[in-house]
Amino acid sequence: xxxxxxxxxxxxxxxxxxxxxxxxxxxxxxxxxxxxxxxxxxxxxxxxxxxxxxxxxxxxxxxxxxxxxxxxxxxxxxxxxxxxxxxxxxxxxxxxx
Numbered sequence: 001x002x003x004x005x006x007x008x009x010x011x012x013x014x015x016x017x018x019x020x021x022x023x024x025x026x027x028x029x030x031x032x033x034x035x036x037x038x039x040x041x042x043x044x045x046x047x048x049x050x051x052x053x054x055x056x057x058x059x060x061x062x063x064x065x066x067x068x069x070x071x072x073x074x075x076x077x078x079x080x081x082x083x084x085x086x087x088x089x090x091x092x093x094x095x096x097x
Contacts, residue, residue, distance in 0.1 A: 001083035007034035009079055015072040016059055033058055047080040048073075 001009075010030030014021045020029035033054050040050035051073065055064050064073040 001080055003031075003034045003038045005083070006037060006080070007031045009076065010034060013072050013075060015055070015064060015069055015076070041080070041084075047084070048077045051076050051080070 007028065007030050010033060011021055011027050014029075018026075018029055020026035036054045036057075037050050040053065041047065045053075052064055056062065063069065
């Protein structure tokens with residue numbers, strides 16, 4: 001999942017209840033978070049850990065772990081994992097010198 005798709009998913013779900021998804025002019029509300037999550041994923045961090053860490057940094061510790069937000073967290077993580085499973089895998093190269 002690329003950053004634009006992740007940003008759009010976060011905007012649609014609006015896990016922090018900012019009501020951004022009711023306003024088309026706020027479609028980039030979660031853009032910065034999507035960028036930061038993608039950086040963590042590219043560094044090899046697990047999706048759940050990356051999402052939680054960035055939301056904790058941007059809002060408050062444990063913000064996605066409440067009973068009402070946990071299903072949204074699971075949806076985000078599932079979408080990231082599904083996209084990762086569909087992405088072409090890099091094959092390690094072997095140096096044959």
